[in-house]
Amino acid sequence: MSHSLFLLPGDGIGPEAMAEVRKIINYMNSALNTGFVTDEGLVGGCAYDAHGAAISEEDMAKAKAADAVLFGAVGGPKWDAVPYEVRPEAGLLRLRKDLELFANLRPAICYPALASASSLKPELVEGLDILIIRELTGGVYFGEPKTITDLGNGQKRAIDTQVYDTYEIERISSVAFEMARTRKNAVCSMEKRNVMKSGVLWNQVVTETHKAKFSDVKLEHMLADAGGMQLVRAPKQFDVIVTDNLFGDMLSDVAAMLTGSLGMLPSASLGAPDPKTGKRKALYEPVHGSAPDIAGQGIANPIAMIASFAMCLRYSFNMVAEADRLEKAIANVLDKGIRTGDIMSEGATKVGTSEMGDAILEEFKAL
Amino acid sequence: MSHSLFLLPGDGIGPEAMAEVRKIINYMNSALNTGFVTDEGLVGGCAYDAHGAAISEEDMAKAKAADAVLFGAVGGPKWDAVPYEVRPEAGLLRLRKDLELFANLRPAICYPALASASSLKPELVEGLDILIIRELTGGVYFGEPKTITDLGNGQKRAIDTQVYDTYEIERISSVAFEMARTRKNAVCSMEKRNVMKSGVLWNQVVTETHKAKFSDVKLEHMLADAGGMQLVRAPKQFDVIVTDNLFGDMLSDVAAMLTGSLGMLPSASLGAPDPKTGKRKALYEPVHGSAPDIAGQGIANPIAMIASFAMCLRYSFNMVAEADRLEKAIANVLDKGIRTGDIMSEGATKVGTSEMGDAILEEFKAL
Numbered sequence: 001m002s003h004s005l006f007l008l009p010g011d012g013i014g015p016e017a018m019a020e021v022r023k024i025i026n027y028m029n030s031a032l033n034t035g036f037v038t039d040e041g042l043v044g045g046c047a048y049d050a051h052g053a054a055i056s057e058e059d060m061a062k063a064k065a066a067d068a069v070l071f072g073a074v075g076g077p078k079w080d081a082v083p084y085e086v087r088p089e090a091g092l093l094r095l096r097k098d099l100e101l102f103a104n105l106r107p108a109i110c111y112p113a114l115a116s117a118s119s120l121k122p123e124l125v126e127g128l129d130i131l132i133i134r135e136l137t138g139g140v141y142f143g144e145p146k147t148i149t150d151l152g153n154g155q156k157r158a159i160d161t162q163v164y165d166t167y168e169i170e171r172i173s174s175v176a177f178e179m180a181r182t183r184k185n186a187v188c189s190m191e192k193r194n195v196m197k198s199g200v201l202w203n204q205v206v207t208e209t210h211k212a213k214f215s216d217v218k219l220e221h222m223l224a225d226a227g228g229m230q231l232v233r234a235p236k237q238f239d240v241i242v243t244d245n246l247f248g249d250m251l252s253d254v255a256a257m258l259t260g261s262l263g264m265l266p267s268a269s270l271g272a273p274d275p276k277t278g279k280r281k282a283l284y285e286p287v288h289g290s291a292p293d294i295a296g297q298g299i300a301n302p303i304a305m306i307a308s309f310a311m312c313l314r315y316s317f318n319m320v321a322e323a324d325r326l327e328k329a330i331a332n333v334l335d336k337g338i339r340t341g342d343i344m345s346e347g348a349t350k351v352g353t354s355e356m357g358d359a360i361l362e363e364f365k366a367l
Numbered sequence: 368m369s370h371s372l373f374l375l376p377g378d379g380i381g382p383e384a385m386a387e388v389r390k391i392i393n394y395m396n397s398a399l400n401t402g403f404v405t406d407e408g409l410v411g412g413c414a415y416d417a418h419g420a421a422i423s424e425e426d427m428a429k430a431k432a433a434d435a436v437l438f439g440a441v442g443g444p445k446w447d448a449v450p451y452e453v454r455p456e457a458g459l460l461r462l463r464k465d466l467e468l469f470a471n472l473r474p475a476i477c478y479p480a481l482a483s484a485s486s487l488k489p490e491l492v493e494g495l496d497i498l499i500i501r502e503l504t505g506g507v508y509f510g511e512p513k514t515i516t517d518l519g520n521g522q523k524r525a526i527d528t529q530v531y532d533t534y535e536i537e538r539i540s541s542v543a544f545e546m547a548r549t550r551k552n553a554v555c556s557m558e559k560r561n562v563m564k565s566g567v568l569w570n571q572v573v574t575e576t577h578k579a580k581f582s583d584v585k586l587e588h589m590l591a592d593a594g595g596m597q598l599v600r601a602p603k604q605f606d607v608i609v610t611d612n613l614f615g616d617m618l619s620d621v622a623a624m625l626t627g628s629l630g631m632l633p634s635a636s637l638g639a640p641d642p643k644t645g646k647r648k649a650l651y652e653p654v655h656g657s658a659p660d661i662a663g664q665g666i667a668n669p670i671a672m673i674a675s676f677a678m679c680l681r682y683s684f685n686m687v688a689e690a691d692r693l694e695k696a697i698a699n700v701l702d703k704g705i706r707t708g709d710i711m712s713e714g715a716t717k718v719g720t721s722e723m724g725d726a727i728l729e730e731f732k733a734l
């Protein structure tokens with residue numbers, strides 16, 4: 001059985017964070033015989049510098065062929081003025097679309113050791129564990145027309161199009177219901193059905209899917225603006241949240257910030273299971289961005305990238321015990337008071353990217 | 368000079384809150400000779416029940432003719448199943464569109480007496496004073512096509528369209544820059560230019576408008592998802608935020624919740640000044656909704672509605688001293704520990720809707 005990993009470290013702090021994952025892969029291969037085979041490519045600004053595109057055709061082909069893609073981060077001020085079609089984000093969006101990674105899983109968990117780092121009162125976030133399921137290949141991100149037209153007289157018109165078909169809503173809500181069954185069995189679906197036709201259809205299809213196949217799961221509907229409010233007011237009321245691409249972008253960022261653990265949150269983007277092999281295409285990436293301001297200084301927090309690799313172990317290779325162990329290693333290191341600068345607090349021990357990676361690896365070995 | 372007010376109390380707690388504003392209007396007319404002339408209509412579910420539409424043509428005509436519209440709230444479970452075209456929100460959306468109320472001003476302020484009611488740590492919200500300027504007549508709320516099509520095979524396709532023209536972005540950003548000049552002189556513009564063409568145009572036009580006419584104001588650009596995060600992380604970094612209709616809906620609700628004063632926040636929706644008279648069409652409404660769960664019990668908080676009337680005094684009638692006085696009356700009543708149930712805290716005096724309105728009016732008289 002193949003265990004191929006395609007690494008796309010990207011820009012900014014991406015390569016530094018990825019280096020720490022590489023240490024864990026190497027250790028697992030030598031000590032646990034996991035047989036991971038890795039290859040590496042370019043995405044984002046560095047790909048633009050090398051090929052004039054945010055990802056080359058060759059690297060796209062490798063990403064498609066791999067069992068899983070590990071993605072760092074893209075973008076930075078250096079590429080702020082490059083044409084829209086080849087901006088760094090275009091590489092990520094193409095990977096999501098061409099690999100059909102429609103289901104984006106974004107856990108928002110609050111590490112107990114970091115509850116006080118949240119801007120929310122600690123009692124509101126302690127023990128927080130939400131899973132946001134964001135639709136990732138549809139909606140306003142990819143709908144056509146998507147244009148800027150010159151109308152003359154100094155006027156331009158910009159158009160973006162939000163499009164959702166029944167099957168897209170059905171498959172993403174099915175993922176949400178299935179995930180809920182492994183958790184607290186509750187799904188909250190968010191849209192703006194009072195303003196958007198796509199919200200009306202979203203609401204209908206989620207309701208029908210629930211009735212047809214998942215009526216054992218608790219289902220609630222919330223308007224997306226009220227959902228944003230409730231996330232800030234009382235986040236622990238949620239278990240699984242399912243929402244569209246753009247609302248998911250906004251709401252998952254708010255949820256991530258609530259936890260006080262922004263530099264620590266991973267994500268998984270999954271495709272449909274292959275009808276023959278049952279395998280899903282998959283990409284794993286930290287929720288944080290490329291943080292160009294601190295890139296290259298060896299101070300970035302690699303935990304989100306390492307936790308993304310833990311999700312990879314769980315969802316792409318069914319190595320559940322190893323995933324649990326890696327997540328436990330992260331929590332233990334935090335409990336010991338080892339901190340990168342972004343999560344530093346009084347009395348803790350401040351370390352750099354590489355020391356944090358080493359500490360997690362040592363803990364992983366010892367567990 | 369005419370001083371005509373058209374009152375649309377709407378559904379749920381709307382009528383109860385509006386009754387408290389009426390007391391203030393009556394007092395001002397008798398004691399201060401303000402000469403307000405009021406008329407009243409139906410909007411939302413109650414208009415649907417009466418006429419089968421979310422607002423009648425007659426009431427639309429009255430709203431257009433009035434100097435200002437005071438709007439309560441619309442909607443409730445009773446009307447959840449009415450057809451999309453006549454749902455309660457359609458009345459509000461039609462008022463915004465037909466009166467061309469493109470500039471929605473949503474102050475997010477934290478009343479000192481309520482800082483501890485926020486879910487954020489008090490030091491992050493004490494003294495918070497943000498003004499969100501939301502574009503209100505464009506974007507995905509009104510763009511065409513906006514349809515659900517049957518594709519056969521049990522599949523439907525829903526489409527919403529985000530459209531922005533140069534002039535729409537120019538006029539809303541001009542309002543933001545002008546407002547900033549009366550405050551801390553800083554504007555943050557939020558969009559998703561990395562994903563949306565409307566975000567690209569938004570960013571360009573705001574930048575050009577700034578350069579051409581407002582270069583004395585500090586301007587920053589932020590991606591809307593990062594903006595949501597920053598609002599939760601460190602809201603006091605913002606002075607004026609300008610953003611599109613949908614992002615404005617989401618971000619202003621998050622900001623409102625941060626203040627701990629959700630039941631207290633007003634909004635103003637303004638049109639362009641008439642070239643001859645300089646007058647702007649205007650609608651004033653609380654940020655909170657119709658709260659059907661507590662409607663009719665006399666316990667709703669009328670402060671957001673009263674504060675909306677204070678904005679009306681300020682922006683529609685240039686009664687700046689009276690507006691200041693009314694806002695001060697609200698703050699004083701809170702300082703005295705008088706509270707409706709939604710903002711109740713230990714040691715405070717719990718009152719109903721009408722007592723709260725009376726307390727504010729008494730304070731207003733005394734100031």
Ligand SMILES: CC(C)[C@H](C(=O)O)[C@@H](O)C(=O)O
Pocket residue numbers: 089092093249561562592
């Ligand atoms: C980088 C950007 C295109 C992306 C998005 O908007 O989806 C990011 O914000 C995310 O949430 O993964």
Ligand SMILES: CC(C)[C@H](C(=O)O)[C@@H](O)C(=O)O
Pocket residue numbers: 194195225456459460616
């Ligand atoms: C009631 C609804 C149509 C409205 C909106 O989405 O604009 C509300 O949420 C608001 O923010 O005023």
